[in-house]
Amino acid sequence: MPISGLLLTLNDNTVARSETLAALRARSEFELGDCFGSWLPVAMDAPDDEDSRQLHDWIASLPAVEFVDVVSVHFDDDKSPVTEISEVQL
Amino acid sequence: MNLTRRRFVQLSALAAATSVAKARAGVNVLAENDKPGAEIKWDKAPCRFCGTGCHVRVGVQEGKVVAIQGDQLAEVNKGLLCVKGYHVGAILYGKDRLTQPLLRKNGKLEPISWDEAVEVIAKRIQANPKSFAMYGSGQWTIPEGYAALKLMKAGLSNNHIDANARLCMSSAVTGYLSTYGVDEPAGCYDDLDQCDVLILWGNNPAEMHPVLFSRVVDRRSRGEKITLIDMGTRRTRTTEYADHYMEFRPQSDLAIANGIAHLLIKNGTYDKDFVAKHCNFRGDTDPVSLNGQAISFDDFKKSLETYTPEYVEKISGVPAEKIRLLADLFGDRKLRITSLWCMGMNQHTRGTAINRLVHGVHLLSGHFGRPGDAPTSLTGQPSACGTVREVGTLSHGLPGGRVVANAEHRAEMEKHWNVEAGRIHPTPGHHTVLMWEKFCTPTEQGGDIDTVWVQVTNPGQSLPNLHKLFRGKKNLENKFLIVSDVYPTATTELADLILPAALWVEKNGIYGNSERRTQQWFKMVNPPGQARPDCWMTLAVARKLYDLGLPGLRDKDGKFLFRFTDDSGKEVPVWDFAHYYDTNVDRALYEDYRPLTALKHKNVAPYDELIKARGLRWPVVEQKDGSWRETKFRFSEFDDPFVKKGAEFQFYHSVTKDDRALIWFCPYEPAEEEPDKEYPFWLCTGRVLEHWHTGTMTMRVPQLNGSMPHAYLEMNPEDARERGFANGEIVIVASRRGRIKLPVWLNGRARPPRGTLFVPFFDERLLINEVTLGAVDPHSKEPDYKKCSATVCKLSEEDKLAPLAKR
Structure with missing residues (x-):
């Protein structure tokens, strides 16, 4: 259950902002808070770590997004076990 | 309203992000009132990773860290964290945590008791205290570093203690010292x-x-x-x-x-x-x-x-x-x-x-x-400043900016520690590179270090020129390597004795970050198995040496060098782990150390003030009303309480004793090793966003490991094209000292110019430090990891490479 609190820094291009907000609202993984100035709080609920990473990259690629900061993460019943290095395959 | 747990966590995440958004936008928030859930107990701690010193809120439930938030009350990070920081809780829960002491017997590591482990170390030291060395890092907490320093310099009259910070920031230290004093x-x-x-x-x-x-x-x-x-x-x-x-x-x-x-x-x-x-x-x-x-x-x-x-x-x-x-x-x-x-x-x-x-x-x-x-x-390590630079856990150092070569400084410390005059040796010990060179050299050939105890770092990966400075230990029968760590590492691979260590919020701690900010936290969860704090290990070995009769472990009055008492003045036997938490050892060690910081006007804050704050920047000075004020800008009259009124600026530790700073002329000189016909590339090493230092913690966090699963060779696409390398192809990177195989990454995150190579050092399976040089700065003794000459070739061309230099 990777649920993260994200803080998006948006640029002031109104068209890009509009597109970005529409793109975020269209996806069920995100819940948007109220925008304060350039800053948009978002809760992201991803099915697993891989999705979480991809969603993070996707957000960063949106036209109005200048920067993505992570404010919080809950990982208590994360199904993916914490790994040991020897398991990693090159 | 009936909330599911998942919904509750979603709302908590959004509330935390909203609070930070408001704070950034200048809207007032009362962060302490923003409690994410009664079922989780929250407390503050500095992040375990780099020297930035972000504060996190650590959420604990049923004895386990279950959530991390950026701390909105922290000036450093104002509620934000980086990708590593928000996963910091997961570093505690790798599947392969070390949980019991292990001693190598006939080539095989076998479990032993803590009593046996402590005795093995003590007897090894007792047999030859002068050939013993301790090697730590800026990951030591301030009390851990202070205890290790006192054991070495006062207990053993031995200055062979150094820290990984020598490899990171000692040139910054010599730069400040020779400019401002x-x-x-x-x-x-x-x-x-x-x-x-x-x-x-x-x-x-x-x-x-x-x-x-x-x-x-x-x-x-x-x-x-x-x-x-x-x-x-x-x-x-x-x-x-x-x-x-x-x-x-x-x-x-x-x-x-x-x-x-x-x-x-x-x-x-x-x-x-x-x-x-x-x-x-x-x-x-x-x-x-x-x-x-x-x-x-x-x-x-x-x-x-x-x-x-x-x-x-x-x-x-x-x-x-x-x-x-x-x-x-x-x-x-x-x-x-x-x-x-x-x-x-x-x-x-x-x-x-x-x-x-x-x-x-x-x-x-x-x-x-x-x-x-x-x-x-x-700085790159969380307490490189606090523990190494301020406590002085370096071969030449003593607490508070003192040095062993200064007779007055030695006398002050001997008085403070209540040991006889002359106890502290006036000659600096071996700096990091020399320490490991001596350890990897046969005793009969001048290798005067026989036993090294490594705490909180991983020299088997982070030292340069590893074949010479670490792997050389492999066939030397009389050399003994003790490693306390939380996971198996490149260093434990050659260890003769492994000690399972408590990590981060599994123990009390104090760090000092890059901006002179001292930060405190309390133990929040228990370490796994028999893992114990490094500080306890040091005190237990010190006590065993005392029991064995080593004279240096007694003060002038014949009492144990590390004496902790309860409120009634009765000694607490903290060397017995059952009693370690009967008193706050961190507080006692820190308060013993704190007065020593005044000499160089680095006055750190009292422990009790640190408990209340998200760190305080020294010098911290008590005000008339009893409050404590930190200092943001040193040497400037408007903020530094030690600057004379009317001076505007005062460099009060000036090398020239006239309150002036020094402007140096230092000429450009070519690098120790520059590209040539045989090794035509510059090789630079460094870090990546997802991993911290040698990756022993971050590589065990799936989210970070998944983002950056292995090291790579970054090079200019034109150079790659000339050599016929495809993106992702495994090639050989070689220098006169070593060679490794790495996948090529073209047009990745960075854009190296032609004739240059970059390899990150976080991956223990791909040790680029087998290739690096190890030449050091003449003042700081810090090695150059950013440049040496190297070459690259296809796997099929390995036989064309020049033979490696004799090790």
Whole structure:
């Protein structure tokens, strides 16, 4: 259950902002808070770590997004076990 | 309303992000009232990773860390965290945590008891105290480092204690010492909020110090103008945000700094008043010495004459007009200019020199001592400043800026520790590279270190030239390596005794970050199995040595050197782990250490004040009303309580004893090893966003491991094309010292220029330090990891490589 609190820094291009907000609202993984100035709080609920990473990259690629900061993460019943290095395959 | 747990966590995440958004937008928030859930108990701690010193809120439920939040009350990070920081809780729960002491018997590691482990160490030390060494790091907490230092220097009269920080920031230390007469930055992170120009000297904060970098990006988002200048040897993520990128040939940063100083003088734009009132000039002696020799302004000016913009362009590759741009910025006193640097300037055979020069450019131009005007080094480890630089856990050091070579300093410490005069040895011990060289050299050939105890670091991966400086131990029967750590590492691989250590919030702790901020936290969860705090291990071994009769473990009154008492004055036997937490050992050690920090005006805050704060920046001075005030800007009258009234600026630990800082001339000199026909590339090593140091913690966090699963070779696509390398192809990187196989990554995150290679060092399976050089700065003894000559070839061409140098 990777649920993260994200803080998006948006640029002031109104068209890009509009597109970005529409793109975020269209996806069920995100819940948007109220925008304060350039800053948009978002809760992201991803099915697993891989999705979480991809969603993070996707957000960063949106036209109005200048920067993505992570404010919080809950990982208590994360199904993916914490790994040991020897398991990693090159 | 009936909330599911998942919904509750979603709302908590959104509430946390909203609070930070409000804070950034200037809307008042009462963060302490924002309680994410009664079922989780929250407490504060500094992040376990880098030297930025972000504070996190740690959520604990049923004895386990289950959630992490950026701490909105923390000035450093204002509620934000980087990708590593928000996963910091997961570092505790790798599947392969070390949980019991292991002793190598007949080549095989076998479980033993703690009693046996402590006895093995004590007897090994007792047999030959002079051949014993301790090696720690800026991951030591302040009490851990202080205990280790006291055991070595007072208990064993042995100065062979050093720290991984020697490999990270000792050139910054020698730069500060030889410029101001005292270590650590004058400015702080507030400079990032005030500067008009930010110059990054070989620094990539977008990846290495992302929370600090986001402060700058944040200002731009508010519409503020800040000119960002990225000076580097390859384009990085930071470059994407830069207004000016100046790519220089490795080693030539000294020429650039001299070029700026040359123009400031030639154009008459240096700050004549500041220089006349507050500076002296300095040049090297032959042979070189830390404090050099006095030179006149005319000598200084003459030395710089050759550093014309055109000459600097020829050496560095930076166009002459960009050198003029830099000089014009520094020549404008209306601007506020902050310089930042980290390993790029420090891991350099001319590290001390380039540190001096960057300070010198700021002093010469008067860009010093006002908010936003500062030369500031960053650190890579969470307590490199707090534990190593301030406590003095280095072969030449003593607490509070004292050194073993100074008789007065030794006498002060002998008095403080209540040991007889002469107990502390006046000769510095072996610095890191020498310590490991001696350990890896047969005793009969001068290898005078037989036993090393490593705590909280991983030299088997982080040392340069590993074949010589670490792997050399392998076949030396009488050498004994003790390693306390939380996971198996490249270092435990060769260990004879492994001790399972408690990590981060599994113990009490105190760290000191890059901006002189001392930070405290309490133990929140139990370590797994038999893992125990490093501090306890040190005290237990000290007590065993006392019991065995080693005289140094007694003070002048015959009492145990480490004596802890309860409120009634009764001794608490903290060496017995059952009683370790009967008293707050951290508090006792820290409060014993705290008065020692006053000598160099580094007065750290009382423990009880640290409990209340998200760190306090020293010097912290008690006010008339009993409150404690931290200091943001040292040496400046408006903020530093130790500056004389009316002085405006006062360098009160001046090398020249006249309250002046030193502006140095240090010439550009070629690197120790430069590309040649056989090894035609520059090789640079470094870090990546997702992993911290040698990756022993972050590689065990699936989210981070998944993002960056292995090391790689970054090179210019044209160079790759000429050699027929495809993206992702496994190739060989070789130097005179070693060779490894790595996948090529073209057009990845960074853009190295032609003739250069970059390999990150986080991956224990791909040890680039088998290839690096290990040449050190003559003052700081810090190795240069940023440049050596190397070559690359296809796997099928390995037989064409020159044979490796004899090890």
